[in-house]
Structure formats: structure tokens, C-alpha cells
Amino acid sequence: MKRPDKDSAAGARKMTRRALILGGAQAGFMGLLALRMRYMQVEEADKFRLLAEENRINIRLIPPARGEIFDRNGAPIAVNNPAYRISLTREDAGDVEEVLRRLTSLIKLTDEELERAQTELKRTQPFFPVTVADQVAWSDVTQIAVNAPALPGVTPEVGLTRTYPQGSDFAHVVGYVGPVSDYDLSKMEAPDQLLLIPRFQIGKVGVEAKLEEELRGKAGARRVEVNHVGREMRELDRREGQQGENLQLTIDANLQTYVQGRLDGESAAAVVMDVTNGDILAIGSAPSFDPNLFVRGISVSDYRALTENKYRPLAAKSVQGIYPPGSTFKMVVGLAGLDAGIIGPEDTFYCRGHLEVSGRRFHCWKGSGHGSMNLEGSLRESCDIYYYELAMQLGIEKISAMAQKLGLGDRIDLPMSAVAQGLAPTKAWKREARGEDWMIGDTVNSAIGQGFVLASPLQLTVMTARIAAGRAVQPRLIKKINGIEQPIADAPSLGLNENHLRQIRKGMFSVSNNRKGTAYGSRIIAEQYRMAGKTGTSQVRNITAKERAAGVRSNADLPWERRDHALFVNFAPYENPKVAVAVVIEHGGGGSAVAAPVARDITLQALFQGEPPLDAYPQKDRPRVQEMQKKLREYRPAAGTDAKSRA
């Protein structure tokens, strides 16, 4: 096709023009690209550099070793033992099912563990090790090491696990640790980053929980470079954390073990306190449980056994249990009477076995009556009528005030879980709590530690120590934190007349050293260790007139739950008090027969700091004591010592 030159020349000119337009547009767009590049790479470079670093760098926490707990002499109570766990890395394992099958033929794995491992393996990144078995015995670790070629991706790892070498003996005192739960986190305002680590363990109850801050320590951190799926490529730097602080308790482990052994078989609590400085030397509660079970993750059946046991092994009865103090409350009433000037030591009340108060008849434990009783006699023989008469003249407010002065009805600040407040009732309290007016009968009941009065074994110990020392002794459980001695709380004078206190102590001395005393049978023979105490038998039921007419049945005939609590409080030595002891045996029967011997034995053990010689005991007790000592030497706490191996 031949075209006129003019036409094609015009076409060429047009094309040149349009090519320049198009080229210009392209150049313009490239300029835009260059500007965008400059904006991102120069102006915004710092922002993007930061984002790149955030992508690349991960902060990984290094959990600190938890602080350990020792007794006052340095015996270990809560320690960190090396624990072996077996983990599996998916990408190294290849055939995960096959490797798991081989693993199960070597070590025992429960179906639960297997299933959990399998689901976790599916969920996590292939390079992330998944724990298959925790708390593995050393023998299993060696088995796996020997068979390593057949087990690709399987690695034994060593970590630290909390162990309680004293087993059940300290379960109620130090408690135990467990993995952080969502509930734990919900209670905290700004939880420590450490708590977000899966399976990180924190104190759940007892000292472990109360001194969590001190025990936990500070997390270290590693800065690591990670790739897009979070695989760790290399460590950039590391800052070591700070180990948790070690604690030293005021408790003497030997005495604690003795107390637990002595209470074994009963549902009971006992507390031993140093009168001079308030140090808690032993604080036992029976039955107990093995805290190591909780660290490892307690099985449903084990846990059910603990919760369904009617002796309530999980409760720390020494601080959580509150009981009517019974006759051990008589010192409070007597002291209040002396302090108010209502009675003198030699003033008497006449006991004919019962007393009519506004149409109601109140009985003495001794139906035939004690006759004329002065203060010492009333304590020695635990006459009830004396205290009914005295209390009616005193009024409840003065009694309550004295009880508070001696530490009853006040929450004692001790780092254990659920420390009970108890109750020293007042008229205002009854109106508020019950919506009823205070009745004279309530005062009469309170006079002998029944009715509304409630106290924990710890509070009874504090009361006894205060009577013995004449000062407001405060209990102390933590002796040292990281080697630093903790302050002993001020023990100001109670502001009571020393003569009055001496009268009360004299009455208590009679209880266990006078032939007529209710605890004469459980006296201490050794002159320099003789103790002063008071028995208590607190009713957990009302005795009806009909029952009384038919003759009060002995405790042994009643079902366990309805038997009386047996109580005993004492301090020793009488001349120069060193220890105060309180023993409560739930539904044990009479204080003099059941609680007093236990308290005496514990007192002697505390004073001698070990097994006392037989001649400290009354002659007729010696064969029985000897047999018991033999038995106690064989006592071992539940799952103490070697708790690291797998059951």
C-alpha cells in the first residue's frame, strides 16, 4: 500500500509528540516512585527500623530460682531440686507417633500425658519442644539417653522443681506451690511478666503464698533474634535475674516433726511458742498431707480422699480452727476480776454444783459441787460456779476487754493462710451480728469459755505466753530473710498488776502440781522444768435436762462428732517461763485425760530440745512414755525425703 508522504509524515510527527507525552508521564511516575522511596527510606527510616527490630528481637524471660525455706537451725523445708523432663521436638522427630510409641515402651506414660503431648505437638510450631513427661526419675533419663538413636527429637531437660523434704510435717506452715491459674492472675492488678510463663509456679497457700514476693525473685531476660515463625536464631545478649530470697523460719524442724508425730492419729492442733520473744517453735495440725503431691499435680482420687476425710487434713487447724476455749478461758475471767478489783485472791464463792440465773439452771462439771472456792482452788479444780458468779459481777465488756488484751478475738498477723480471728463477744457484737440483745445467760456461758467465745490454738498459745510473760508477746514465724534477722515485735507490758498475774500463774501451777489439780496426772517431775497449765473441755452440744437426769453419758459412748474438744494450755518452766504450749484435740474427750499428756510431752521435748530423760515423767507414766518414744522414733512424715522420683 502506497501512502502519500504528507500523510505518513503527519503520522510520524504525531507519534513523536505522543511518545514524548507518554515518556513524560512515565518519567513523572518514576519521579513519584523515587520520592516515595526517599520518603520511606529517609524520612521514615527510623520508624521502619524500629519496626524491623521489633520483628526480629524477642525478649525471653529467664525465670529466677525460687528462694528456699529452712528451719531455725538450717534444716531444709522447701528446696529446689533438679527435675528431669522429657520433651519432644516435632521437626526432629519425623514420625511423631512412632517415636511416642517407642518412648512409651521405655518409660511409663499415662494416657492423659500422651494425649496432652499429642495435642500440644499439633498446636505448636514444629521447632518448639513440647514437654511429654514431667518429673521423670533419673533411671528413666538414663534409659532414654542409652536409646537416643532410636528416639529422634527426644531430649531430657533438667529444670528445678519445688520439693518439700519434710513432707507432711510442714504442709500447713509453708504450704505448696503450683502453676499460676487464670484465677490467680485475675486477682492481680499488674501481674509480673514471669507469671505469664506457662506452668510458672507460685505459692498457693501458707508461707509460700504469703511471702511470694520475697521468694519469687526477679526475672532475667535474654534478647534473642527470631525469624518470622518465632524460631530462635541466636542470642543477642542476656541479663541475669535475681534469685528469690531464702527464708529461715522460727520453727524447729525436730520439734515440729515431734509434734506432728505426737498428734498423729488424732484430729488435732498444737502450737509451741517461745515466751521470751514470740518465736513460733512448732505449729502442728493433724492429720496432714503431702505438699509434694500438689507440686506434681495431685490426682483426682488423692484430692477427693483429702477433701472427704472427716478429719479435714487440708485445714491448718492451728490457725484456722476456732474452738470454744472452755475452761482455758477461766484465766481471762479471773484476771479481769482481779484487775477490776471485784475479787481478791482469797475471796470465795460457794459451789453447790449448780446455779440458778434468771430461771435457768447452770451446772458445774462436778455435780456434787466444790464447796467454798477461792481463785487458786477454782483454777486448780476448774470450778465453774466460781466463774459464773464472778462473770455476772464483772459483766461481759470487762471480760471481753481482758480477752482482747491477751490476744483473743484479734487476728494475729502470721504469714499463714486463712488465719482465723476468733471471737471475744461484746454486747455490741451480738446486736450487730445476731440482731439480739445480750442476755445474762450469755455472760454466764462466756465465763467458762462456752457460748460465743471462740479461739484458735495459736491465740490460746499467745494468751498463755502473755500471762506467763506479763507482756504483749507477738508471735513471729519468719526468723530471717536472706540472712537478715527479722525484727522481733515490741512486747509492751500488758499494764496489769504483777501480783494479779502471779495469782493466776499460781493457780495454773496448782492445776498440774497439786494433787487435787485437774492435770496432776500429767505433771513434770523434773524440778527446774515444772509447768503451769490449764485444762479445758469444751462442749460441742447442749446437754438437755433429760440427759442430765439420766446421767451424763461418757464421751466414749458418743459418736466422734459429738464428743467434747479436749484442750490444754501451759507454760514452762514455772519459775522462768521459756515456752508456751496449747493443744486442742478435736472431739478428744476431756482436757485433763487427753490433751494434758500431749501438751506435757511436747513441752518437755521443747525444753530439752530433743527426747527428754524418762525421769522427767511421773513414775507411773514411764512405761507408757517409753513405748510412745519408741513409736515416735519410727515416725516418718508422709512422703518426706525423696520426693523427686516418679511414682
Next chain:
Amino acid sequence: MSFLEYNVKTTPSGIRKVLYLNWPLILLLAAVASFGFLMLYSVAGGNLGAWAMPQMKRFVLGLTVMFAVAMVPIWLWRNLSVVAYLGSLVLLLAVEFFGAVGMGAQRWIDLGFMRLQPSELMKITLVMVLAAYYDALPVSRTSRPLWVIIPVLLILTPTYLVLTQPDLGTALLLMIGGAAVMFLAGVHWAYFVAVLTAGIGAVTAVFKSRGTDWQLIKDYQFRRIDTFLDPSNDPLGAGYHITQAKIALGSGGWTGRGYMQGTQSRLNFLPEKHTDFIFTTLAEEFGFVGAFSLLALYALIIVFCVSSALANKDRFASLLTLGIATTFFLFFAVNMSMVMGLAPVVGVPLPLVSYGGSAMLVLLAAFGLVQSAHIHRPR
């Protein structure tokens, strides 16, 4: 001027043609490809065999093809234009039925030694056939409606086929590339204004169709557009790619983090770092200096093509050269816009740099045409 008027004696012949090649252009292409080898070696973590070596082999093969194409006189290529176009169309139809599916789209035919993407081929053959068409058409008829409909059909047929694969990116590239040739040939402004208006209307319709029965594009394409409009919306899902690409690019700064020191690429935060997102690694490791240098090399390639085209008195040769230059421009402009967050992620490789066989071969063959036009220009 058509080939019949060539003074055959003034065009070089035989081995002497090599001397008349546009050597600066070849050097520029080699420089750009070298950027590619360097980056492919880096993103493989210092492994030559992974991507860099195969890419070099393909480049050598591509250069051979380019020389072969360049030796053939341009008028022969002009005569083959229609055949080439129809051949590409047949291949495009073939992938409809026999194509392998990748990334949710039917795109290639496995030839054994390489995967052939007919849509790549079509980008060049469409430009060829349009150039040949306007070379044959008298200039006075260029803007007559009847003579406008024919090239429009030539463009829309392959565009439709590519769109159904579905490959929105390539479809747009075909359309814009074809339109550019029509614009260069001198089609009246009014047509472009009309098409642009209609296009805006169509885009509106596409968006309106979302979620209805007559939805016009796939869900994943909608998501890409969403992501483009607001990448922070879904930083770990669909927006992840573009966010990470921007971080890599931006963190390069003036001079970059150093060769093989780019954390974003080395730690795999970057997606498809050896193909569509290779520019981000370059920008991260060599910074603004490196990224701008590559852009400048691309610009120079365009400049050399345009000047060669304007110096050529043959209408077919000029149109072809300008069309190929525009297609080349569209490749890198769209890819760079995409990784810089200026355009949605449409899956367009960075020409001569991204790892990939057929794109590189087709592009070098296209530059063979440019060289042929350059050697055989009327003197």
C-alpha cells in the same frame, strides 16, 4: 515509510549486524540482571545454587534468544505478528483447559524444562500485532470508529482470557500496554477519555457487586484491594505481606543494612522474597542508594528505547519499540508501587530481577525485537 521503501543496501547484513546492535541497551539489561543475581544470592542466604545460578543460566539463554531475534530483519517479524498473536491466543486458550493451577489461578503450561506462561508471551505479541495493524492502516483512518474497534477487540480478547484465569494484574497490564500503543498510533483523545470514564464506572460496579450473586472478581482479589487500602487492618493475615514489605524497605535507610544483613529477608519476614518482593530486599540491604540506582537503570533503558524509536523512520519499528518500552515500564512501575504500598498486591514480578524463567525469556526476546528494529532501521 514501510519496509518496501527500505534501501536494503543501507542496512547491515551478516555478522556485521553485531556491530550495529544497541550495545548500551544490552549493557543496561545486563546491569539490571546483575542486581537480580546479587539479590537472589542474598535472599537464599548465600546459596548460589538455589536461585542465583539458575537465573544466570536463564539470562544467558535469554541473551542468546535476544541475539537470535535481533539478527532476523524487523520486516520478517512484522509479517509474523499476526501468527505470533494467534499462537499466543491459542496457548492462552490451552491453559484454560490444560493449565496448572498456582496461587488460585490457571497460569502456565508445563513444558518439562520450563513453565510457559502464555500471558507473558501475549504481552509482547499483542504489542506486535497492534504495531503491525497501525503500520498497515493509513494514518487518516486511525481514529475512525470502525478502525478503532478492531484493535480494541485485539486487546480485549486476550485480556478477557487472562482475567478468567484469573490474573487481574496481567489483565490490567495487557490493557494498559495495548492502549499505550493505540495512543502512540494517534487514536483520538476522546476515545481514551470515554474508556477512562467507562473504566471508572466499571470499577464502581465491581465494588458494588461485592457480596452479591453477580460478584465480578474473586474474594481474594477483593481482600487484596482491602489490604492495599488499609494494611494495618489485618497485620497478621492478608495485610502481613505488604506491612512486612514496607518495614523492610523503610528500614534500609540511606545506605541500607549491608549486603546479606537485611533482617527482614534473612529471618523470612518477607513473603515471596525471591520473586515479587525482591525489590524490598534490595531496598533493605542497599538502602535508598541501591533502590534508586536500580530505578535509574530502568529509566535509562526506557530512555534508550524511546530515543531508538524516535530515530527510527519505520512506523512498525517505532510503535513496537515504544510499546515494548511501555510494557517494560508497566512491569517495574507496578511492582515497585506494589511493594511501596502505592498499589494493591497484584503479583507482577520485577522485570529481569525477580526469579522466574518465562518472564525473563519473553522480556529478552522482546528486547531482541527492539534490537532488530534498531539494526534494521532505514538509513
